[in-house]
Amino acid sequence: MENTRPFHITKAEDQIMNILWSVKEPLSQQQIVMVASDSGEMTFKERSIFTLLNGLMDKGMVQEAGFVRSGKTYARTFQPTMTRPEWYANAVYNSLDGKEANEFLHILRRLLKEEPTE
Incomplete structure (x- = not known):
């Protein structure tokens, strides 16, 4: 199904994009959640970050940038397109x-x- 509103984003997606634009470096899901949480005005639930980032990737606004070490595993990082x-x-x-x-x-x-x- 083609997105008829490719540049429409939700309040939560807007917060994620503003974080990525202001930090100016690729961030992991956990880093995005940390920055949003530290702002005191997190507009999404922590467990929804995966869905929100996938939605932004579907809209062509975010892309994978690489991986960072996260504990014993690696986490994907994301950057705006x-x-x-x-x-x-x-x-x-x-x-x-x-x-x-x-x-x-x-x-x-x-x-x-x-x-x-x-």
Whole structure:
């Protein structure tokens, strides 16, 4: 079944993505849970991390990056497949129909021309 909303993410998925974007290095499931828990505002249950990461991989937002030692075994690590700005741009662009998308691009180009470069 094709995902008709590829850039829709839940609150829990959003928290995971924000963790991965802010840390800027691949993390294991347990490391993601630790960071979320340390924030004091964990939006998902620890036991659902596997399902959430698989959902993000199905959406093409997260990929396996490798393995790290975790006790006596190894754990997979995960990293985002796109930056936060790329995700927002795709989310907006894909929510618009053809005419709206062209108008959006035109407005964005105009705004970029007005923005002073650093």
